[in-house]
Amino acid sequence: xxxxxxxxxxxxxxxxxxxxxxxxxxxxxxxxxxxxxxxxxxxxxxxxxxxxxxxxxxxxxxxxxxxxxxxxxxxxxxxxxxxxxxxxxxxxxxxxxxxxxxxxxxxxxxxxxxxxxxxxxxxxxxxxxxxxxxxxxxxxxxxxxxxxxxxxxxxxxxxxxxxxxxxxxxxxxxxxxxxxxxxxxxxxxxxxxxxxxxxxxxxxxxxxxxxxxxxxxxxxxxxxxxxxxxxxxxxxxxxxxxxxxxxxxxxxxxxxxxxxxxxxxxxxxxxxxxxxxxxxxxxxxxxxxxxxxxxxxxxxxxxxxxxxxxxxxxxxxxxxxxxxxxxxxxxxxxx
Numbered sequence: 554x555x556x557x558x559x560x561x562x563x564x565x566x567x568x569x570x571x572x573x574x575x576x577x578x579x580x581x582x583x584x585x586x587x588x589x590x591x592x593x594x595x596x597x598x599x600x601x602x603x604x605x606x607x608x609x610x611x612x613x614x615x616x617x618x619x620x621x622x623x624x625x626x627x628x629x630x631x632x633x634x635x636x637x638x639x640x641x642x643x644x645x646x647x648x649x650x651x652x653x654x655x656x657x658x659x660x661x662x663x664x665x666x667x668x669x670x671x672x673x674x675x676x677x678x679x680x681x682x683x684x685x686x687x688x689x690x691x692x693x694x695x696x697x698x699x700x701x702x703x704x705x706x707x708x709x710x711x712x713x714x715x716x717x718x719x720x721x722x723x724x725x726x727x728x729x730x731x732x733x734x735x736x737x738x739x740x741x742x743x744x745x746x747x748x749x750x751x752x753x754x755x756x757x758x759x760x761x762x763x764x765x766x767x768x769x770x771x772x773x774x775x776x777x778x779x780x781x782x783x784x785x786x787x788x789x790x791x792x793x794x795x796x797x798x799x800x801x802x803x804x805x806x807x808x809x810x811x812x813x814x815x816x817x818x819x820x821x822x823x824x825x826x827x828x829x830x831x832x833x834x835x836x837x838x839x840x841x842x843x844x845x846x847x848x849x850x851x852x853x854x855x856x857x858x859x860x861x862x863x864x865x866x867x868x869x870x871x872x873x874x875x876x877x878x879x880x881x882x883x884x885x886x887x888x
Contacts, residue, residue, distance in 0.1 A: 556593060556594070556595075557594060558590055558591065558592060558593060558608070559572065559582075559586065559588050559589045560572075560573065560588050560590070560594065560597065560604075561573075561588070565854075565856075565872045565874075565887075568887065568888075572586070572588040573587065573588050573623070574586050574587045574588040574589075574625070575587060575624075575625045584628050587621060587625040587626065589628075590604075590606045590608050590619055590621075590628065591608060591617075591619065591628055592609050592610035592617060593608060593609045593610070593613055594606050594607070594608055595607045595609060595616075595644070595646070595647065596646065596647030596648075597647075598647070598649060598650055599623060600650045602622060602624070603620050603622050603623060604620060604621055604622075604623055605618070605619070605620045605647070605650060605655060606618070606619055606620075606647070607619075607645055607646065607657070611635070613642075613644065614635075614636050614641070614642045614643065614644075615634060615635040615636065615643055616633065616643050616644055616645035616660075617630050617633040618630070618631045618632045618633070618645070618647065618655065618657060618683065620685075631683060631685070631688060632657075632688075632690055634659060634661070636661070638663075640663055640664050640665065641661060641662065641663050642660075642662050642664070643659075643660060643661050643662075644660055644662070645657055645658060645659050645660050646658035646660065648704050649707065650685075651707045651708055651709065652708075652709050653684065653685050653686060654682045654683060654685065655682070655683040655685060656680070656681075656682055656683075656712075657680070657681050657682070657683060658678060658680055658681075658701065659678065659680075659681055659692075660676075660677070660678050661676075661677045661678075662675070662676050662677075663675035676696070676699035677696060677699075678695070678696040678699065678700075679692050679694060679695045679696065679701075680692070680693055680694040680695075680701060680704070681693065693744045700718060702715060702716035703715045703716075705739065705767050705768055705773045705775075706767065706768025706769075706772070707744075707768075708770070708771040708786035708787055709786070709787065710745040710746075711741055711742070711743055711744070711787070711789065712741065712744055713739065713740070713741050713742075713752070713768070713773045713784060713786060714739070714740055714742060715737075715738075715739050716738045716740070717735045717736075717737055718735060718736060719737065719738035719740075719754065719755075720736070735755070736754075736755050737754060738751060738754040738755070739751075739752045739753045739754070739759065739775055740752055740754075741784070741789055750789060752775070752784055753775060753777055757777050757778075758778045759775065759777055760775075760776035760777065760804050762774075762776070762804075762805050762806050762807065763805065764806065764807035765807075766807040766808055766852075767807065767808065768808065769808040769809060769810075769811065769830075770811070771785055771786045771787045772784065772785060772786070772808060772830050773786065773808075774807070774808045774813050776806055776815075779796050779797040779798075779799065780793050780796045780797075781793070781796075781806055781813060781815050782794060783830050794813055794830065794833060795813070795815055795826065795828050795835065797815070798817075800819075801817035801818055801819065802819045803818050803819075804816065804817055804818075807850075808830070809850060809853045809858070810853050810858075811829060811830055811831065812828060812829055812830065812836075813827070813830060814827050814838070814850070815828065816846065818844060818845075820844065821844055822840070822843070822844055823843070823845065823846070824837070824840060825837070825838040825846055827879060838878075838879075838881055839881035841881075841883075843863070845863045846863065847862060847863050847881075847883040848860055848861070848862050848871070848873055848883045849861050849862075849863065850873075850878065851870070853875070856874055856875055857872050857873065857874055858872070858873050858875060858878050859872055860873075862886055870888060871886040871887060871888045872886065872887055873885055873886040873887075
């Protein structure tokens with residue numbers, strides 16, 4: 554339940570929503586409840602038997618990274634950031650977890666009032682890793698002019714970043730004020746040694762995806778021209794998974810459940826496939842003759858995808874078993 558302090562769970566087998574709280578008579582309205590995280594939740598994950606969350610408090614001007622056991626137990630603050638002055642906000646981000654570390658974006662923004670409106674006059678960002686066992690917070694990247702590359706994925710010491718304002722091949726920087734063309738680069742970086750490796754840059758026809766699911770486990774996905782690739786962060790190698798036939802006006806791709814889902818389309822029609830990242834096997838997903846996917850998978854949980862049917866008009870989340878999704882049995886989706 555993002556933008557709320559309390560989470561809810563859903564059991565697809567019984568189609569029942571509930572608070573993951575095990576205290577009799579609990580009203581679920583403060584941090585003593587095992588489903589309440591003490592602040593407005595901006596990011597949440599379950600990892601190794603614990604919940605981890607980034608929460609905002611003090612009128613959402615301060616941030617804390619917190620944890621508690623899934624089975625219930627006290628809330629523990631692992632790290633926190635508070636503004637030093639009234640015109641500051643510290644609203645930090647939570648990317649994800651890998652190999653016992655949380656990957657966070659630490660933010661401090663300073664505001665001034667102009668014509669009755671709050672305007673940001675200074676922005677400071679950094680990317681950090683937090684060791685969940687020792688509590689060590691390590692800053693591995695700082696911003697330049699209020700800009701940080703987007704993290705595609707992380708596996709062990711290796712992360713993949715997408716940078717729209719990479720330095721030119723001769724090392725000169727690109728202005729970030731929109732006055733120059735961007736200089737795209739997708740690259741891997743060893744967070745321990747600082748070593749970088751370019752995966753694809755502006756010299757190739759990189760195809761951007763609007764989908765946020767570009768990483769799954771040790772793999773991150775990207776497209777060049779008509780071909781879709783996965784980059785293995787463990788071996789630091791790329792593998793071509795799929796090549797579209799010519800003729801599509803647009804493309805989209807994502808990775809979930811160990812499969813890369815790719816879409817090619819025109820104004821009138823589209824086709825979609827799911828490709829297994831390990832063995833390369835391909836399943837074509839039936840688009841029922843339409844120009845969109847009949848079911849849009851927003852995220853996955855054990856045995857299910859959660860998302861929206863294309864003809865849904867109520868905005869409610871629907872559930873579909875992964876077996877039914879790969880069989881294109883979209884009528885089996887429920888809520």
